Amino acid sequence: MDHISEILDLLELDSCGHDTFIGKHPVTLQQRTFGGQVMAQALAAMYRTVPSERLCHSLKGYFLRAGVTSEDITYTVARPRDGGSFTTRGVTASQGGHEIFTMSASFKEPEDGLEHAALPSKPPTPPESCVPLTEQLRTVAPQFAAMWEREWAAIDTRFVGFSNRETSEGARMQVWLRSVGDVPDDPRIHQMVLAYASDLTLLVVSALAHPQTFGSPDLQIATIDHSMWFHRPIRVDDWVLYDQSSPNAANALGLSFGSLYDEHGALGAHAVQEGLIRLGDERRRRGLV
Secondary structure: OOHHHHHHHHHHOOEEOEEEEEOOOOOOOOOOHHHHHHHHHHHHHHHHOOOOOOOEEEOOOOOOOEEEEEOOOEEEEEEEOOOOOOEEEEEEEEOOOOOEEEEEEEEEEOOOOOOOOOOOOOOOOOOOEEEEEEHHHHOOHHHHHHHHHHOOOOOEEEEEEEEEEOOOOEEEEEEEEEEOOOOOHHHHHHHHHHHHHHHHOOHHHHHHHOOOOOOOOEEEEEEEEEEEEEEOOOOOOOOOEEEEEEEEEEOOOOEEEEEEEOOOOOOOEEEEEEEEEEHHHHHHHHHOO
């Protein structure tokens, strides 16, 4: 995919009964469904059942099984509560009769209240002065760079910098993100695309402090859970700074945090992800390779 219209097409789900929707896949050489796509489509399914004035402020998803790209995904929405201030929804994604993903989310109407926001970990280099992420990837994982250009070029991703040192906040990485093409003004769609993009680089940060190169066959990486909190509307067709850190890796699991800012420093969202980062020796010991 090389234009945002292709991602927006993925968010146009087909209805197939009460609170049940079908999500398509893009043309892809990948065998496994991209997790950001599943999250974005799950949020799109929820929004089909939520009053239009209420926006998502938090979500949490669990990846249960790897999805396959050869089969559509069925999203079934549950409606636990429609309250005076908050709407709660759950969704289950399934393929071939098996659940592959579950997510719960809360929605509310925007309102005025107390305001404060943390700043990025360090002032970033302007996006126009940063190289495409694929150029950085070619130096460490050329096969992954080629896959990125084929699968995710619809999100223009610029590499700002990283630290693989054991700092007080763990390994860090900053990238700029922007859709290739305009996105409609609807803030719900911008949230869906942010959810999609938030899965592109976050888990990678948990491996930065270690000698194993991302994309190496000696490192198995898979997302287990992904949470997001939406604080302020920011546009994904303008530059978004993704400021990421990994404070911990243990028990073959890596934990990563991400803050998403607009180009003017407004904090739009947070993302937190935990994922499997299993070394090749352990995979062989367990008979997994």
